[in-house]
Amino acid sequence: MLNKNNKILVVGSVAYDSVETHAGKRVDALGGSASYFALSASYFARPTIVAVIGDDFEQSHIELMESRNIDLSGLQIEHGDTFRWAGKYDPNNLNYRETIDTQLNVFAEFKPILDEKHKSTDVFFLANIQPDLQMDVLNQAGEKPKIVAMDSMNLWIENNKEDLLQLIHKVDIVFLDETELRQLTGIKDLIEASKSIIGMGPRVVIIKKGEHGLLMNSIDTDNSFSLFACPALPVDPVIDPTGAGDSFAGGFMGYLTSVGKGITEISVQDLRKAAVYGTIMGSFTVQGFSIEQLKLVSIEQIEKRYNEFINLTTVS
Ligand code: AMP
Numbered sequence: 001m002l003n004k005n006n007k008i009l010v011v012g013s014v015a016y017d018s019v020e021t022h023a024g025k026r027v028d029a030l031g032g033s034a035s036y037f038a039l040s041a042s043y044f045a046r047p048t049i050v051a052v053i054g055d056d057f058e059q060s061h062i063e064l065m066e067s068r069n070i071d072l073s074g075l076q077i078e079h080g081d082t083f084r085w086a087g088k089y090d091p092n093n094l095n096y097r098e099t100i101d102t103q104l105n106v107f108a109e110f111k112p113i114l115d116e117k118h119k120s121t122d123v124f125f126l127a128n129i130q131p132d133l134q135m136d137v138l139n140q141a142g143e144k145p146k147i148v149a150m151d152s153m154n155l156w157i158e159n160n161k162e163d164l165l166q167l168i169h170k171v172d173i174v175f176l177d178e179t180e181l182r183q184l185t186g187i188k189d190l191i192e193a194s195k196s197i198i199g200m201g202p203r204v205v206i207i208k209k210g211e212h213g214l215l216m217n218s219i220d221t222d223n224s225f226s227l228f229a230c231p232a233l234p235v236d237p238v239i240d241p242t243g244a245g246d247s248f249a250g251g252f253m254g255y256l257t258s259v260g261k262g263i264t265e266i267s268v269q270d271l272r273k274a275a276v277y278g279t280i281m282g283s284f285t286v287q288g289f290s291i292e293q294l295k296l297v298s299i300e301q302i303e304k305r306y307n308e309f310i311n312l313t314t315v316s
Contacts (some may be wrong), residue, residue: 003045003258003260004044004045004046004258005045005046006045006046006122006123006257006258006260007045007046007047007048007071007121007122007123007257008041008045008047008048008121008122008123008124008125008253008254008257009047009048009050009074009114009118009121009123009124009125009145010034010037010038010041010047010048010049010050010124010125010127010250011034011050011051011074011112011124011125011126011127011129011133011134011137012032012033012034012037012049012051012125012126012127012128012129012246013032013033013034013035013051013083013085013107013127013128013129014032014034014035014049014051014052014053014057014075014082014083015030015031015032015035015082015083015084015085016028016029016030016031016082016083016084016085017029017030017031017032017084017085017086017087017242017290018084018085018086018087018100018101019031019086019087019088019089019240019242019289019290020087020089021088021089021091021094021239021240021241021289022089022091022092022094023237023239023240023289024239024289026240026289026290028084029289029290029291029292030061030064030290030291031085031242031243031290031291032051032083032085033127033128033129033151033243033246034049034050034051034246035049035065035243035246035291036243036246036247036250036285036291036294037125037127037246037247037249037250037253038065038068038070038250039065039068039070039247039250039291039294039295040246040247040248040249040250040251040254040281040285040294041125041250041251041253041254041257042068042069042070042250042254043251043254043281043297043299043302044251044254044255044257044258044277045123045254045257045258046069046070046071047070047071047254048070048071048072048073048074048118048121049065049070049071049072049074049075050074050075050112050113050114050118050137051074051075051076051110052075052076052077052078052083052106052107052110053075053076053077053078053082053106054077054078054079054080054081054082054083054105054106055077055078055079055080056081056082057077057082064291064295068295073115073117073118074112074113074114074115074118076110076113078106078109079106080105080106081103081105081106082105082106083103083104083105083106083107084101084102084103084105085099085101085102085103086099086100086101086102087099087100087242088100089240089241094210094211094238094241095210095211095241097241097242110129110133111136112133112136112137112140113140114137114140114141119141119142121141122145122146122147122257122260123145123146123147123148123149123253123256123257124137124138124141124145124147124148124149125149125150125151125249125250125253126138126148126149126150126151126167126171127150127151127246127249128151128152128153128156128246130156130160130163131152131156131160131163131164131166131167132160132163134150134167135163135166135167135170138167138170144170146261146262146263147172147173147253147256147257147262147263147266148170148171148172148173149171149172149173149174149175149249149253150167150168150171150173150174150175151175151176151245151246151249152164152176152180152184153180154179154180154183157180157183157184158183161184164184165200168197168200168201168202169200169201170201171201171202172202172203172204172263173202173203173204173205173206173253173263174197174202174204174205174206175206175208175245175248175249176197176205176206176207176208177207177208177209177210177245178190178207178208178209181193181194181197181205181207184197185197190207190215191215191217191227193207194207194215194217195217195225198217198218198219198225203218203219203263203264204216204217204218204219204271205217205218206252206275208245208248210232210241210244211232211238211241212231212232213229213230213231213232214229214230214248214275214279215227215228215229215230216228216229216230216271216272216275218268218271220268221264226268226271228268228271228272228275230272230275230276230279230313231279231312231313232279232282232283233279233280233282233283233305233308233309234312235283235286235287237287238286238287239286239287239288239289239293240286240288240289240290241285241286242285242289242290243285243290243291243294244282244285244286245282247278247281247282247284247285247294248278248279248281248282249278250278250281251274251277251278251279251280251281251282252274252275252277252278253274253278254277254281255273255274255277255278256270256271256274259274276306276309276310277302277306279309280302280305280306280309281294281297281302283305284297284301284305
């Protein structure tokens with residue numbers, strides 16, 4: 001039985017993004033890893049966002065998040081501008097994008113602060129931010145939450161690899177894309193690379209492959225590995241892939257949160273269902289710029305796509 005009242009805490013970025021794709025462009029649209037994650041997870045559980053915004057942040061975006069039952073008690077408002085990111089996609093291949101601009105603004109001085117209620121949240125998601133901030137949040141929790149998951153990016157693998165490796169030793173689930181996983185481990189074969197991450201302590205590694213879906217490797221209580229391959233759900237047309245990875249993680253972790261188990265009780269089946277729900281949430285995000293489609297989704301649409309996915313991948 002799913003429980004939408006179970007809580008999940010996410011630390012990450014809340015941003016204004018300027019994005020250009022073959023389908024057009026948006027300037028200063030709501031984005032950021034924590035925004036996509038929390039909106040996506042809100043269809044399965046009650047997310048709390050720990051992040052920072054500037055005093056330019058629009059009230060309508062606060063209201064949107066509150067309308068999705070997202071707890072904003074960990075959202076700090078500082079004097080200055082909200083984090084800005086700008087990216088441009090290759091019109092012929094949406095797997096390639098160029099970061100045109102990153103302005104940290106209030107994010108530069110961000111110090112996550114967790115109150116007692118935040119610290120006792122069962123599930124933590126450390127979205128893509130500086131590894132020492134991710135570690136700081138985990139340390140503030142004190143006792144380890146039931147499940148801790150993390151994401152990262154090439155920037156931190158290049159510049160903060162030691163911090164990142166220390167963090168990986170303390171988490172249960174790692175989300176990385178295939179290039180990042182190879183870069184981090186130095187191992188070309190993705191299965192071997194995922195096993196080397198599992199050797200550091202995590203139980204689950206999710207290897208994101210963009211429009212080609214994902215590979216998930218996990219270790220069971222009897223020490224056997226279980227591999228799962230999950231395609232992306234094809235949608236036509238794709239408008240803007242920004243945030244697909246964070247929306248995937250939001251659906252995946254939101255579903256696991258609703259199941260309510262600790263990391264050692266989670267079954268392979270729970271993980272596979274989570275991967276399918278994550279895939280579905282990513283498929284909604286890419287159908288619009290920013291969170292334009294993600295915010296409109298209904299539970300009925302999610303279940304409809306779940307069934308479409310099963311149809312797409314079942315032989316008989
Ligand atoms: P994704 O498409 O999953 O890589 O996520 C894109 C989101 O990440 C955008 O909404 C950006 O605002 C956010 N982002 C980009 N660069 C950074 C960064 N260095 N730290 C935190 N968030 C970022």
